[in-house]
Amino acid sequence: MEQLEQIGITNVGRVYHNLPVPELVEHALARGEGILTDSGALAVETGKYTGRSPKDKFLVDEPSSRDDIDWNKDNVPISEQKFEQLYQRVLSYVQGRDLYVFDGYVGADPKYRCGVRVITELAFQNLFAHQLFLRPTTAELSEHKVDFTVIAVPGLHGDPKTNGINSETFIVLHLAKKLVLIGGTRYAGEIKKSIFTLMNYFMTKQNVLPMHCAANIDKHGHTALFFGLSGTGKTTLSADPERSLIGDDEHGWSDEGIFNFEGGCYAKTIRLSAENEPQIWSALRFGALLENVVVDPETRMPNYDDDRLTENTRAAYPLRYIPNCALSGIGTHPKTIILLTADAFGVLPPIAKLTREQAMYHFLSGYTSKLAGTERGITAPQVTFSACFGQVFFPLPPTLYAEMLGERLQQHPETSVYLVNTGWSGGPYGVGHRISLKHTRAMVSAALDGKLDKVNFKPHPIFKVLLPEKVPGVPSKILDPQNTWDDPEAYTQQAEELARRFVENFKQFADARKEIVEAGPNNS
Numbered sequence: 182m183e184q185l186e187q188i189g190i191t192n193v194g195r196v197y198h199n200l201p202v203p204e205l206v207e208h209a210l211a212r213g214e215g216i217l218t219d220s221g222a223l224a225v226e227t228g229k230y231t232g233r234s235p236k237d238k239f240l241v242d243e244p245s246s247r248d249d250i251d252w253n254k255d256n257v258p259i260s261e262q263k264f265e266q267l268y269q270r271v272l273s274y275v276q277g278r279d280l281y282v283f284d285g286y287v288g289a290d291p292k293y294r295c296g297v298r299v300i301t302e303l304a305f306q307n308l309f310a311h312q313l314f315l316r317p318t319t320a321e322l323s324e325h326k327v328d329f330t331v332i333a334v335p336g337l338h339g340d341p342k343t344n345g346i347n348s349e350t351f352i353v354l355h356l357a358k359k360l361v362l363i364g365g366t367r368y369a370g371e372i373k374k375s376i377f378t379l380m381n382y383f384m385t386k387q388n389v390l391p392m393h394c395a396a397n398i399d400k401h402g403h404t405a406l407f408f409g410l411s412g413t414g415k416t417t418l419s420a421d422p423e424r425s426l427i428g429d430d431e432h433g434w435s436d437e438g439i440f441n442f443e444g445g446c447y448a449k450t451i452r453l454s455a456e457n458e459p460q461i462w463s464a465l466r467f468g469a470l471l472e473n474v475v476v477d478p479e480t481r482m483p484n485y486d487d488d489r490l491t492e493n494t495r496a497a498y499p500l501r502y503i504p505n506c507a508l509s510g511i512g513t514h515p516k517t518i519i520l521l522t523a524d525a526f527g528v529l530p531p532i533a534k535l536t537r538e539q540a541m542y543h544f545l546s547g548y549t550s551k552l553a554g555t556e557r558g559i560t561a562p563q564v565t566f567s568a569c570f571g572q573v574f575f576p577l578p579p580t581l582y583a584e585m586l587g588e589r590l591q592q593h594p595e596t597s598v599y600l601v602n603t604g605w606s607g608g609p610y611g612v613g614h615r616i617s618l619k620h621t622r623a624m625v626s627a628a629l630d631g632k633l634d635k636v637n638f639k640p641h642p643i644f645k646v647l648l649p650e651k652v653p654g655v656p657s658k659i660l661d662p663q664n665t666w667d668d669p670e671a672y673t674q675q676a677e678e679l680a681r682r683f684v685e686n687f688k689q690f691a692d693a694r695k696e697i698v699e700a701g702p703n704n705s
């Protein structure tokens with residue numbers, strides 16, 4: 182309790198420090214926060230908010246970080262006065278209430294490890310923190326030092342009129358205090374992503390590149406990174422039975438190599454099946470947490486195809502629930518980097534090698550396409566760009582992270598970078614077809630195994646990326662996307678339109694070096 186008093190938390194009910202998983206589950210059940218499924222996982226519903234609330238996230242405008250932050254629609258300022266006002270409301274709210282406290286770490290490499298304390302009013306949110314972050318040993322716990330603190334109180338609703346926020350929900354990060362306040366939402370993902378945002382700021386101060394990517398490693402010690410926005414296949418392609426999973430979402434690249442920020446996974450479960458994703462399926466047992474998955478009240482069987490609560494159904498579980506995982510959370514400097522995109526225009530090649538500058542360009546672009554349309558049918562792709570493949574989580578200018586990536590590629594010239602299109606071929610969405618997962622896996626495997634190192638490449642006439650002449654196990658015809666279209670002129674028109682979108686989007690990076698800008702597509 183003394184430690185909580187240091188941050189102003191006083192006169193509370195019972196404080197449950199670092200309860201083991203079975204006790205947290207028992208508390209959640211006793212408090213009516215959730216139910217057990219037939220496999221033993223705890224299933225909860227988060228109510229109104231079934232995903233992140235990006236418009237309710239704020240960074241405190243304070244002197245130590247003010248000039249560093251890339252203030253934009255994702256990094257919105259709130260005054261220190263309004264923060265203190267909210268903080269006092271939080272401190273008043275928790276008085277008389279029971280609280281759950283988790284102490285752990287973020288950052289698998291001890292050299293860069295940060296102590297995390299997560300204080301919650303709900304038992305299931307503390308279970309989430311226990312499974313997502315790195316759990317200390319008994320000896321480590323006795324010496325645990327708090328670097329980052331998160332206070333999550335879903336029952337406290339903010340007031341837009343007096344608190345300077347946009348709704349009853351608030352996620353407020355104070356970088357100088359290393360303190361996060363979360364209120365008005367039960368969605369546990371806000372806890373994870375707040376810590377990620379803090380790491381994306383503070384790791385750069387130690388010359389560590391923070392990355393929103395998956396990572397795995399083979400038996401020879403060769404590490405691979407997988408960047409990609411939702412729907413591009415990051416989780417599917419990084420879960421490889423021939424390779425050990427280091428982590429599925431957040432990593433750092435230091436002078437020593439790669440390390441996972443987390444100790445668990447937070448996977449989407451919509452349309453999950455044992456056949457397609459057996460590793461995730463088997464991980465959803467006792468100790469795992471399901472968010473907003475519809476469960477049959479009689480059989481207690483989850484229905485992963487049911488999206489009546491949300492498309493964003495989720496599962497949180499420790500990394501050790503995945504067979505053949507890399508429990509150390511540490512890997513070597515990457516031998517291969519895969520940038521994933523799902524291009525619904527049908528014009529990007531299924532795989533292309535990138536120069537260092539092209540890698541920086543496409544890292545900054547963070548392109549994919551989401552499918553947009555009406556109930557009558559989806560006919561047009563919706564272009565999506567998200568710098569660093571997760572712009573909303575990066576408080577500093579995107580070009581800073583891109584330059585850090587470029588420096589590492591220069592230091593490690595043996596690292597190969599590939600752009601892999603898991604989207605459409607032979608025409609845009611509605612005309613062409615989705616690139617075969619079998620072929621995508623073959624291309625990714627060829628890249629990871631070094632089979633493309635001695636293959637000849639040719640530049641794409643518009644996008645300039647380098648197309649391989651052959652890939653083992655893949656028909657050569659599909660490697661040049663123009664060959665898959667019935668009308669070559671229609672292909673060129675569509676490719677030029679996407680190139681124009683790239684160029685238009687890249688104008689926001691006015692501070693990008695000329696060499697990076699010129700690595701982008703031609704836009705005649």
